[in-house]
Amino acid sequence: MTDAPILTVNNLSVAYEGGGTSHTIIDGVSFTLRRGEILGIVGESGSGKSMTCRALMRLLPSSRLRVTGGSVWLEDGRDVLSLSQGELTQVRGRRIGMIFQNPASHLDPVMSIGRQIAESIRHHRKIGRKEAWARMLDILRQVGIPDPESRANAYTHEFSGGMRQRAMIAVALACDPDILIADEPTTALDVTVQAQILRLLQQLRDERGLSIIFITHDLGVVYQLCDTVAVMYAGRLCEYGAMHEVIHRPRHHYTAGLVACQPGSEGGTGRVHTIPGQPPSPGDMPPGCRFHPRCGAADALCAARQPPLRETHEGHACACHHPVGIEAEAEA
Amino acid sequence: MSGTRAISARRIRWPGTVTPLVLGAAILLTWLLIALFAPLLAPYDPIYQDAAVRLQPPSWAHPLGTDNFGRDILSRVIWAARIDLQIAVFGVVFPFVIGTVAGSISGFFGGWVDTIFMRVIDVVLAFPFLVLMLAIITITGPGLGSFYIAMALVGWVSYARLIRAQFLVLKNSDFAMAAVSLGYSNSRVMFRHIMPNAILSSVVFSMSDAVLVLLNGAAISYLGLGVQPPVAEWGIMIAEGQGFITSAWWITTFPGIAIVTLAMGFSLLADGLGEALGVRE
Numbered sequence: 024m025t026d027a028p029i030l031t032v033n034n035l036s037v038a039y040e041g042g043g044t045s046h047t048i049i050d051g052v053s054f055t056l057r058r059g060e061i062l063g064i065v066g067e068s069g070s071g072k073s074m075t076c077r078a079l080m081r082l083l084p085s086s087r088l089r090v091t092g093g094s095v096w097l098e099d100g101r102d103v104l105s106l107s108q109g110e111l112t113q114v115r116g117r118r119i120g121m122i123f124q125n126p127a128s129h130l131d132p133v134m135s136i137g138r139q140i141a142e143s144i145r146h147h148r149k150i151g152r153k154e155a156w157a158r159m160l161d162i163l164r165q166v167g168i169p170d171p172e173s174r175a176n177a178y179t180h181e182f183s184g185g186m187r188q189r190a191m192i193a194v195a196l197a198c199d200p201d202i203l204i205a206d207e208p209t210t211a212l213d214v215t216v217q218a219q220i221l222r223l224l225q226q227l228r229d230e231r232g233l234s235i236i237f238i239t240h241d242l243g244v245v246y247q248l249c250d251t252v253a254v255m256y257a258g259r260l261c262e263y264g265a266m267h268e269v270i271h272r273p274r275h276h277y278t279a280g281l282v283a284c285q286p287g288s289e290g291g292t293g294r295v296h297t298i299p300g301q302p303p304s305p306g307d308m309p310p311g312c313r314f315h316p317r318c319g320a321a322d323a324l325c326a327a328r329q330p331p332l333r334e335t336h337e338g339h340a341c342a343c344h345h346p347v348g349i350e351a352e353a354e355a
Numbered sequence: 356m357s358g359t360r361a362i363s364a365r366r367i368r369w370p371g372t373v374t375p376l377v378l379g380a381a382i383l384l385t386w387l388l389i390a391l392f393a394p395l396l397a398p399y400d401p402i403y404q405d406a407a408v409r410l411q412p413p414s415w416a417h418p419l420g421t422d423n424f425g426r427d428i429l430s431r432v433i434w435a436a437r438i439d440l441q442i443a444v445f446g447v448v449f450p451f452v453i454g455t456v457a458g459s460i461s462g463f464f465g466g467w468v469d470t471i472f473m474r475v476i477d478v479v480l481a482f483p484f485l486v487l488m489l490a491i492i493t494i495t496g497p498g499l500g501s502f503y504i505a506m507a508l509v510g511w512v513s514y515a516r517l518i519r520a521q522f523l524v525l526k527n528s529d530f531a532m533a534a535v536s537l538g539y540s541n542s543r544v545m546f547r548h549i550m551p552n553a554i555l556s557s558v559v560f561s562m563s564d565a566v567l568v569l570l571n572g573a574a575i576s577y578l579g580l581g582v583q584p585p586v587a588e589w590g591i592m593i594a595e596g597q598g599f600i601t602s603a604w605w606i607t608t609f610p611g612i613a614i615v616t617l618a619m620g621f622s623l624l625a626d627g628l629g630e631a632l633g634v635r636e
Contacts, residue, residue: 080536114538115536129533132530147538194537
């Protein structure tokens with residue numbers, strides 16, 4: 024891990040516009056990614072973690088969704104959000120690759136796996152068919168697909184779930200990107216295969232210096248894989264910092280709740296802890312801190328003012344008026 | 356349009372390996388071979404008139420009988436296969452190509468491009484199919500060339516609508532989005548990834564469309580606007596035999612059977628392909 028950030032997301036905001044109204048879906052999300060770093064973005068469904076990554080690739084799924092502010096700086100000083108369409112096709116795939124939760128639907132069903140990878144190689148590099156095919160076999164071998172010569176001619180439906188995910192990683196890696204965005208790549212896989220894929224991602228980071236943004240709702244996966252964690256709630260970043268710091272000493276009450284929700288983390292009570300209430304819907308966001316209606320420590324200040332994201336310790340930031348453990352430490 | 360598909364081959368229990376696909380392909384192959392080897396198979400010259408054997412019923416010398424000019428019906432049915440297969444193929448290929456291009460552009464780009472294409476399609480659809488075809492053929496003059504032009508101008512709308520609908524669904528599909536995330540250009544995503552997936556249902560439709568085109572071709576020739584006499588064509592043969600339907604049934608019946616079997620071949624192939632490719636209707 025070197026110190027120069029390879030990707031800097033600054034104050035990214037996305038709004039949904041429809042029927043004359045505008046709802047902010049993503050509200051001022053900022054984070055940085057260094058070379059060889061694995062950043063986990065954690066949050067429950069609808070917290071905006073996938074949307075954040077779609078937005079920074081300018082891949083928003085509907086024309087009603089619009090980036091309303093912020094910037095996404097690449098290593099070379101360009102802002103992804105202000106690139107022309109032509110420059111964008113150079114950045115997508117080449118700089119930033121992406122893999123998804125459901126490889127069965129994200130791979131072309133009527134093109135063989137090998138051809139999809141070879142196409143991806145040839146698209147960004149002017150090399151011949153044969154050379155691309157050889158490189159493709161190489162990549163298949165790297166992502167751990169056995170017997171690539173014969174598997175390359177197979178189609179998506181002929182692969183198992185784990186093999187499909189490996190194939191999708193191969194397609195994304197074919198252009199040799201610096202950054203890989205992994206949108207819940209292991210959620211649809213069983214635990215054994217999940218562990219294999221996580222090991223593969225780690226190995227790719229170690230061998231290629233790949234930086235990875237790993238979107239998940241599973242803190243267990245974050246614990247196994249990530250160097251840093253960003254916790255999102257209702258479209259905002261509520262905690263951001265080094266993985267061990269955040270998991271072992273969560274400052275935000277939401278993160279603390281999430282950690283407590285992990286089965287076995289409390290040890291032996293036999294009941295799984297839950298956070299009371301439901302996350303708010305985008306059209307009906309509570310004022311102030313968006314977590315305050317569900318928070319045990321909330322007071323009048325939390326309902327009135329949005330807490331800024333500020334550093335509580337070295338490399339650990341939290342958006343809470345009453346961070347967990349801070350007062351206790353101050354008293355002690 | 357849906358009338359030809361009223362009897363679905365899927366409701367019938369097919370014995371063993373004789374699936375609609377195999378049966379349809381076999382019928383089409385048979386007609387193709389008959390057309391290819393017409394000079395060898397036909398016992399007589401299809402346009403040679405022998406006044407001595409006018410209106411003969413089926414016999415050993417003339418297995419399917421002769422018409423009012425003394426021409427051998429079997430030879431004429433065999434030679435006509437060349438013309439009618441050509442009608443079915445060209446009558447489908449041109450609308451298919453035009454409709455696919457128009458539909459994919461319309462569906463992929465949407466917006467005002469889509470609006471323009473859809474309004475043009477509405478205009479074409481507003482006219483009854485045959486009336487519009489007759490109007491176009493009247494302008495361009497009778498003959499097969501005019502028939503193909505008319506088919507292309509009228510028939511592309513069905514393909515355009517089919518492909519457009521597929522594109523509307525597939526352009527928002529996960530794999531199209533994944534292709535965009537790899538930095539592929541619009542045209543690459545459109546033609547390399549969406550098109551091969553979108554085109555399946557059109558291929559299946561084109562088979563049942565071939566039936567309609569065949570019947571249209573026969574109808575146009577029947578009206579004297581398509582193939583010109585004395586060339587052998589099933590539609591013309593039926594038209595010519597019409598005056599003798601009570602006295603010499605064989606003149607109209609055998610070309611009629613030929614049309615029905617060829618149409619059935621296309622129809623069975625369409626059903627079989629639809630099932631094999633997993634195209635839902």
